[in-house]
Amino acid sequence: MSDAKGAKQDPAEKARRVKAADGRVYFSYAQIHAAVSSMVPKVKAFKPDVIIAIGGGGFIPARMLRTEIKVPILAVSLKLYDDATNTVGTEVEKVQWFDETSGVGKNVRGKRVLIVDEVDDSRTTLKYCVDEVKKTNAPAALAVLVVHNKMRPKAAQLPSDVEYMACEDVENFWNCYPWDAAAYGRDIYAHEELARQCLKVPLLIVNFTTLILILLVVEALTVALLYKKTTKEKI
């Protein structure tokens, strides 16, 4: 069921991203923000009473959402351990949970809850979080929002009564998020320039530097030709 969700997106949408020279795909903050914003109508339709952000990845998209989805954010932290094969993490550890008897924690039991995370990779963390919220806090309704759903086989399935929203379905590449820029040895401006290059634009839109170079060449050719013409006529 959940794997089929990767197919719902228009294939033309997917094709717009290209890999950078290092084989990875870079994303800018604005691209992430725009992807999150595009899901606002669907989130509003779900009518959440509270957002649970899975930290640290879910913190940024959850805060992006909150400007339009005016409900409080609770934070939980989970840690996904890699198994022996070092491919897909299988063990999840609860690093921080919330107290449902105080403050916003009261907005979970019997209420409509939206869980937010950055990327749905193997789906293991999401599944763990969904199960924990259901078991520990018994919400009335549960939905999950991820910025990116990686189109790859999933190690876990979400229960069928959990609404699943992916802001964008992305290919199973190495995705580089802007908050991790330093981890790739770049400052944020260099990272965001790469992100712009990865977002393929129609062929007719050349970048400004190229346009200036073309104009300089045209200018030089014009001068050369007209100068030649003038010189010839003089002779």
Added chain:
Amino acid sequence: MSDAKGAKQDPAEKARRVKAADGRVYFSYAQIHAAVSSMVPKVKAFKPDVIIAIGGGGFIPARMLRTEIKVPILAVSLKLYDDATNTVGTEVEKVQWFDETSGVGKNVRGKRVLIVDEVDDSRTTLKYCVDEVKKTNAPAALAVLVVHNKMRPKAAQLPSDVEYMACEDVENFWNCYPWDAAAYGRDIYAHEELARQCLKVPLLIVNFTTLILILLVVEALTVALLYKKTTKEKI
């Protein structure tokens, strides 16, 4: 003491920001990220064991920091109520706290703790959070990091044993953060374009569009002049 900190920044730095036509100052994600990154050496020198992000504003800078400051993030939520005069909020409500007996919560008592928030406005929320962490969780050392310190009179003072780090001192203008773009009726790309305009650049750096226009004009003039010359010589 804490007010004097607004003066430590080079005045030339401050002057680089200009208001947009609507009198507000816009910030892009990259500008916020760069400001946060600039504080990494100072944060590393403090050697925090854990970050406490004050949500929702602290979530984004805390996550930005974590790529280089590899310590776990705990989230707390506080709500600052406006008082009757509707100028400076005076009442703070604890919306979410953490459990210090489980998970990362154990990294607070007797440890080095960095509290992160987006903006130090009246300092009331920061002061409340610092007092609560000290009283409830007794850390060994406490520091505070804010993206922006508004240079205005503060309604509260931080204890002198708390290290204070402001990534940037900003004037007391209406600052518009990228995650709030929709609240100002703009999509993120329009917001970030305004942010670029608010960051004054040296006069010699003209933007690409202007450069192309200048080149087109030079090209047209050259053609016109050389054509005139050719025509004259023919006569």
